[in-house]
Amino acid sequence: MNFLTAFLANSIPYTGDGTAAAAQEAAAQAATTATTAANPQGGAMSGIIMVAYIIVIFVLMYLFAIKPQKKREQQLKDIQNDIKEGDWIVTSSGFYGKVCEIYDQNVIVEFGLNKGIRIPILKSEIYGNTEPNLTNKPAEEADK
DSSP states (O other): OOHHHHHHHHSSOOOSSSHHHHHHHHHHHHHHHHHHHHOSSHHHHHHHHHHHHHHHHHHHHIIIIIHHHHHHHHHHHHHHHTOOTTOEEEETTSOEEEEEEEOSSEEEEEESSSSOEEEEEEGGGEEEOOOOOOSSSOHHHHHO
16 A cells, blocks of 8 residues: 555545445545556656666766776786886886886886986886987977
């Protein structure tokens, strides 16, 4: 029994002669009929539409957030695995260096111009494989 049926059934005063019970039953029947007539199949259709909206939201979230992030992670992993001795790298903190030795999870990198500063870093901290631009020219002009 829903709220409308209970409200209509209890709102009819009791007269003591049994007609109130019949009136309550009629009111309950009318409320049930009105509820069914107002929404014959809307409950099933609105449920299907809601599920469809949720699925569309998840698909869009996958296409615009998760897939590009996975692609970038794969590119970064490829860069980290393709490093060779002598390559210039940039770390996640922004330092440029030249790779001297490569181990399983670590890389020995020379930082600076005096060739004596060798620091071991994790391969996972390598962010790119680019040589630093030591000129005052923009990157496009320095390449020419």
